Amino acid sequence: TEQEIYDEAGHAFNIASPKQLQEVLFVERKLPPGKKTKSGFSTDTSVLEDLASADPLPEKILEYRALAKLKSTYADALPELADENGRIHTSFIQTGTATGRLSSRDPNLQNIPVREENGRQIRRAFLAPPGSLLVSADYSQIELTLLAHFSEDENLVQAFRAGIDVHARTAALIFGCFPEAVTPEMRRTAKTINFGVMYGMSAFRLANQLRIPRGRAAAFINTYFATYAGVARFIAEAKEKAARDGWVQTILGRRRYIRGIRSTNRNERAAAERIAVNSPIQGSAADIVKTAMLRMREAMAKEGLHGKMLLQVHDELIFEVPEKEAEKTGALARQVMESVVPLRVPLRVSVETGPCWGDFH
Known part of the structure; x- marks a missing residue:
């Protein structure tokens, strides 16, 4: 990737130097500069993403940065942290997030990318010992499930109860087409809207993320709320x-006090309102996952299973179990995790088993 950047630029330069990068992008290639900083024009991720559609070089630089982060943070650092048994021990922090979700540090094992192949390669370094397997039990779309529960929106509730792909369903409704006519691109747009609305995303931000005109983004949001009136009401x-x-x-009664919710400053109040909508959902997801962890420990002991819980990665629990107990542990995890709290819509858990963390989803 480094050589590809040099080939594209026509010469070698220090890719990590903002000053040299500014020279290449904005002087040599005459790309339109964006945000101004003290040291010149910004070359941060958002700027490069905006420039990527006009020139191939910014995309290559983004790829280089992602690879460099993987290398320095994981590929180089993790082997140094392994103990004499080849194991790495993280620390989970109960009070590291405002919503109550667990965070991980020294090292952070919750942030290893899973969507890109290079991130999965890092995860493939984590193996079960001989005679054991890893079992992954992952809540499916837990935050959207909770949005359906809290909002009681008829369309959302119906989709979750029927086990329908909610992103495809949203795409069909906002694009006004039959579900079978939904394309992957339409589904990706709907997924961005589903999560964006929950997090209080503005039309401006949605337009930037989807690379569409702001008017079209606003129309998408309006159509979404017309379709899911219960969500707008919630x-x-x-x-x-x-x-x-x-x-x-x-959902379990844990409170979060919100500073600025009555502020006369519009921006401060808007930020507080986003927290007011998002915190019950993210916080309830945290409650459910933590309760599931406790229930699973009790259930495994009661069933005489010998596996152990290794990791909690957001909505996923990972266990290391003897091979002969893998199937039973997976079935128990699904049963326990799907019945943690009664909701208006079903909690669904996907279970995968294998020798290697990188093989899951």
Whole structure:
């Protein structure tokens, strides 16, 4: 990738130097500069992403940065942290996030990329010892499931109860087509909207993310709320309740007090309102996953299983189990995790088994 960048630029330069990168992009290649910083024009990720459609070099630089981060953070660093048994021990922090989700540090094993092949290669270095297998039990779309539960939106609830692909369903509704006519690109757009709305994404930000005109992004959001009227109602009520009480709470009653929810500063209040909508969902997901961890420990002991829980990665639990207990542990995980709390829609858990962490989903 480094040589490809030099070939594309026509000469070698220090890719890690913002000053030299500015020279190559904005002077030599005459690309339109974006944000101005103290040291010149910005070459951060968002700027390079915007430039990538006009020139092949920014895309190559983004790839280089991603690979360099994988190499320095994981490929070079992790082997140095292994103990005499070849194991790496992370620390989980209970109070590391405002929503209550666990975070991981020294090293952070929750952040190894899984969507790119290079990230999966890092995960493939993590193997079960001889005679054992890894079992992954992963909540499927837990935050959207909770949005359906809290909002009681008819279309969302119906989709989850029927086991329908919610992103494809949203795509069909906002694009006005039959489900079988939904293309992968339409589904990706719908997925961005599904999650974006939940996190309070503006039309401006959605337009940037999807690389579409702002007017079209606004139309997508309007169509979404017309389709999922229950979600629009839930968002409005969550903001009103937070402004009245000064706090929001999770499904298990854990409160989060929100600073700025009554602020006269529009930006401060808007940020607080996003927290008011998002925290009950993310916080409830944290409650469910943590409760599942406790229930699984009890259930495995009761069943006389000898496996152990290795990792919690967001909505996924990973166990190391004797080979002969893998199937039973996976079935138990699904049963326990899907029944942690009663919801208006079913919690669904996907289970995978294998010798290697990198082989999962």
